[in-house]
Every structure is written in C-alpha cells, then in structure tokens.
Amino acid sequence: MNPYKPMLAKIEKITVETPDTKTFKVVFTDPEDAANFDYKPGQFQQVSVFGVGECTFCLTSSPTMKGYIEFSAKKVGVVTSALHEAEEGDIIGIRAPLGNHFPTDEWKGKNLLFAGGGIGMAPMRSVLNYCLAHKEDYGKITVIYGSRTPADLSYKYEYDEWRKGADVYLTVDAGDDSWTGRVGHVPGYLKELAPSSENTVAVTCGPPIMIKFVLQELKALGFEDENIYTTLEMKMKCGIGKCGRCNIGSKFVCVDGPVFNYKEIADLPQEF
Amino acid sequence: MKLLPKSGVAGFIKELSKTREVVAPVSDGESYAVFKSVAPGETPIIDGSRFILSPRSWFMPGYEVLFETKDGEIVDKTPETKAYATIGLYLADAHALEVFDRVFLDGDKPDPYYNARRADNAIFALVPAKKRWSVFWGMTGNVCDWKKACDVVMYDLGSEFVMEPMTDRGAELTKSLADADDSKKAAADALLARYDEGEVDVKAIGERLMWDNPKWEEVSRKCVACGVCTYGCPSCSCFDMRDDLKCGGAERYRCLDSCQHADFTLMGSGYNPRPGRMPRTRQRLLHKFKYQPEQFGMIGCVGCGRCVELCPVGIDIRKIVGGKETK
Numbered sequence: 001m002n003p004y005k006p007m008l009a010k011i012e013k014i015t016v017e018t019p020d021t022k023t024f025k026v027v028f029t030d031p032e033d034a035a036n037f038d039y040k041p042g043q044f045q046q047v048s049v050f051g052v053g054e055c056t057f058c059l060t061s062s063p064t065m066k067g068y069i070e071f072s073a074k075k076v077g078v079v080t081s082a083l084h085e086a087e088e089g090d091i092i093g094i095r096a097p098l099g100n101h102f103p104t105d106e107w108k109g110k111n112l113l114f115a116g117g118g119i120g121m122a123p124m125r126s127v128l129n130y131c132l133a134h135k136e137d138y139g140k141i142t143v144i145y146g147s148r149t150p151a152d153l154s155y156k157y158e159y160d161e162w163r164k165g166a167d168v169y170l171t172v173d174a175g176d177d178s179w180t181g182r183v184g185h186v187p188g189y190l191k192e193l194a195p196s197s198e199n200t201v202a203v204t205c206g207p208p209i210m211i212k213f214v215l216q217e218l219k220a221l222g223f224e225d226e227n228i229y230t231t232l233e234m235k236m237k238c239g240i241g242k243c244g245r246c247n248i249g250s251k252f253v254c255v256d257g258p259v260f261n262y263k264e265i266a267d268l269p270q271e272f
Numbered sequence: 273m274k275l276l277p278k279s280g281v282a283g284f285i286k287e288l289s290k291t292r293e294v295v296a297p298v299s300d301g302e303s304y305a306v307f308k309s310v311a312p313g314e315t316p317i318i319d320g321s322r323f324i325l326s327p328r329s330w331f332m333p334g335y336e337v338l339f340e341t342k343d344g345e346i347v348d349k350t351p352e353t354k355a356y357a358t359i360g361l362y363l364a365d366a367h368a369l370e371v372f373d374r375v376f377l378d379g380d381k382p383d384p385y386y387n388a389r390r391a392d393n394a395i396f397a398l399v400p401a402k403k404r405w406s407v408f409w410g411m412t413g414n415v416c417d418w419k420k421a422c423d424v425v426m427y428d429l430g431s432e433f434v435m436e437p438m439t440d441r442g443a444e445l446t447k448s449l450a451d452a453d454d455s456k457k458a459a460a461d462a463l464l465a466r467y468d469e470g471e472v473d474v475k476a477i478g479e480r481l482m483w484d485n486p487k488w489e490e491v492s493r494k495c496v497a498c499g500v501c502t503y504g505c506p507s508c509s510c511f512d513m514r515d516d517l518k519c520g521g522a523e524r525y526r527c528l529d530s531c532q533h534a535d536f537t538l539m540g541s542g543y544n545p546r547p548g549r550m551p552r553t554r555q556r557l558l559h560k561f562k563y564q565p566e567q568f569g570m571i572g573c574v575g576c577g578r579c580v581e582l583c584p585v586g587i588d589i590r591k592i593v594g595g596k597e598t599k
Contacts (some may be wrong), residue, residue, distance in 0.1 A: 003381035004338045050341045051522030053515045077540035237513045240381045243508030252564035269483045
C-alpha cells in the first residue's frame, strides 16, 4: 500500500458555515474504499485538490455518521482557497484516517466538558457527536462555544440536536441586532458557569489565546493536566511521521497526535 | 577479507553490473562527485579524493514524482524494485541509511519509493585512506558498529582496497577476489581505528544541548538560513510535497526541504512556531542529537562533515556538539 496515494472522493454537499468557513461532505468514489473506511474521533486527513496541493483537516464528522465524511475548511491559503471555489460533484483526494484519537473509551463513566472557540469546534464536533451518540456511556456533557460574532458560529444547524444530550452555552465577542444571547469570551463564561472538575474530562480547542485563558480557568476549577485534552496544530505534509515538519521534541503531531493531554504537552519543548 | 587492487576496480564494477545496477560517485565535471547509476564506460571516483556529495541524492532524489492524475485516475509512480549495488559511499553514509531506514521503513506506513531503492541494494562502503579535516564519525557513534550497515567494507590502503564482507550477499559478490593476508587485515583495522573516538555519551550531549540553553542565540547568530547544512547532509530526510499541473492532469512530487527555512513550519494562519534562526538552528541540532536518540536509540548525525565544509559562514557542528560553543 502506498501511504502517499490518496483515495478519490466526490464532494456531495457544501455547507457555508461562516463567512470564511465551509463544511464539505464527501463520499469515496470506490465502494471498496468506502466499505473499508473507519476512523475514531480526533483523527485527521490530508485533502488533495489535484494540481494545487494537499492540506490538513480534522475529520469533523463522527464515526457514528455512516457513509460519508466531513471536514471544515477556513479559507486562509492556496489549497483552502481552491476548496472554497470547488463545487458539489467535484472530485478531490483523501488520505485518512491519520494520527491518534480522543481516548473516548477511557472517558466512559465521566462527565465531559467541551470549551471551544471559532473553527476550533471542528475537531470537537467529531468527539462531541460521537459521545452524544453513546450518551449512555458518559455522565453530564457540557458545551461552551464562542466566536467573534454570531455569524462566526459554526454548525448552527446541530445545536438543537446537541441540546438533547448536552447543556450548550453559546457566547460571542460582539453581538449584532439579532443576537439575544451572551456577549463575552469563552474563558469568562467558563469561570461564570464554574462546572465541577469532579470525575470530569475537559476538551478545549480554539485560538491559542483562548486556550491559554481556558487552561487558567480549568486549573482554577481543579482540573488536573491529564484530564484536559486538546489537539495540537502544526504544519503537515506527509501526515505519516516522515517529512519532519510537525516534529516537536521526539514526537510527531501527525503520528503521536494531534490529540494530547496537558500532562503530555508539559513534557514537550514549548514550540508549537 | 579480500583484496581489490585499484587497477581492478573498473573490471570489478563491470562484473558487478552484470547482476546489479551499480550506483557510485561520478565526477560532476568540476570539483564534486555525485551519486548516480554508472553508465557503461563511466569511471566512478572511489577513493575519497574529491568532495563526494551525499548518496541521499540517489536514495531520496531532490525531485521525485509520487503520482500523476490522468483521466480521473491516480497513476502510482513508485519505481520498480531492482537489484542495486552502491559503491564508494563513506562508512558514515552507510550508517546514515540506517537512520533513513528508521524514518522511512519503520512503522505501519513504510515509504515505497525509498524502499524500492533500498530493498535489494548491496552496500560497499568506503573507509578513506586519509581522514578529511571535517570528518568526525567517532563523535556520533561506534564506527565498528557501523560496519553492520554494509555488505562490504572497503578499506583504502593506497594502491588497493581491503574488502571485508559483512553479509552473505557481500561474500558472494566478492568471492572472485584474492584473499587478504594478516598484515592487510591489520592495516585495515588500524585505518578504521583512526576514525574511532571511543565511547559516545549520548546522554551528556543531550544535556549539553538543552532546549533552553541561553547559548543558542550565540550559536545561531552567524547563520544565514541558506539550508546547505541540511541539503548536504546524508541523514537529513525532511521533504516537501507539491503539485504541478500537467497536460491533461496533475502530478504530485516530493522535493527536499529544510528545517532551516522560515516557511518549513509557517502555517496558513501566519503563525510560525519556529519563527527565527535561533529556534531553527536549535531544531536541527536537537533533532539529530536528542530527539532521534529518544525516538529510535540512534544519533541522527553521522559525523560526515559535509555541513562543516559547506557552511558559508563557518558554523562548525563539532564545536556545538562537543560543547565548545554550548557549555
């Protein structure tokens, strides 16, 4: 098997999430690829726009959603710009699943707290939907999600579904005329809600500055480093631990990550 | 052990090329020798008299197409596995292939492109008669252990090579040669001993090269970020993958890349976790002397000295690793 060779996939649906982010629902064109494909929440993929290049995205869909996969792309560079020009029916390449995953088996019987910001919801959506689909395995599930403006909140069409199994708290940095919810940052909301750290695992993904202050609040609430999880981001090319880019200390984010807890992160050279 | 007079090298290669494609350093027309497949009648340079560029250029070419897309299909461009013999690489280069094997072949996703050139490749590695000023093999490992990376070790004794087979394949490929007597064997051992620098204390090196050592600023100050240290290195394996449009489709190719370049880790958001020459210099050193030993128990530098010779501003890795610039 050639690990550099992508599987072909068709873009079935494109959902505009925010002014700069789209979610792509894709299906493998080869029925054999589709039948053999399986993944765990937190794993990622390399997406090819042939002739343009390859780019790294987490699988934002959950393994419980069968028959297709999804990823969300914020338009920031060459490949993501090409993706934003793509249309439903276009063929792209997928190398997946890559990397490790959230230890959802270890979390069984625990409460789960998700604190996300902006596009950081993409990796958390996968594990959140997975845990909601296996709600009987977990205790109380809490979601705190924030973005710059109401328009920047992703996956709005799923919030009602999330609310059936989780307490969902939304906040924006700056509201608009239609926004009647909370205005403020995620760390402040976390402090205000003060969820218990008792038998609870926290997952946080978002902009580095948000993560920094979320961590402070989590520590204040008594969360231990090994019970706080995130996904690290580094530039990647090969996705299989060879090209050298995502190397941090003796770890490769693409193989040993992207999911790490803060006890593991504390042991790494702090350059990520 | 066997003997190969230098006058017999051309004939030996001719014989070898009947069963294997021979890869060896050939003059580039100027001062360097470059590894390539030896064409009939071409004379390889197997005596260490020239500056020989790393065999990496052959094992992992600077440009290699991974696949093409054509008519909506992906055409895999993995080369076919052939029988090769690589002759005239330094013993350190043979050891560098062991580092490459860990990177490219270990794990559940081995690299098929590298494997095609490596799977059936008889390695004839050279211990040059004269130790170049830049060479520091013994600082990075046990040179006697490195012999295990070879099928045949070739000791340059001036007018002849003592050929020491290390594998059955090596013995088979050298069986037509005359036997070496004890005095030649002793001379070969004495030659290798010149490269040996005793026990290497990997742990002490790792401690000296601490991530937060304030000396990194000083060490990296001269660096002009040209990346030649990594391009010349036989054990640097970092690469980039890029796309090009082709008539009727596209191709994805792999090309060399360097941790010394700013965009190596520059992300789409504009954030760069290694934003200057200091963290990038530190990454190159620590990757080889601390992270790779932690990963697979082997120092990633083989002491070939090419980065020492090629660096335009005279950064000498030996002084950094040896502690002269980091203590």
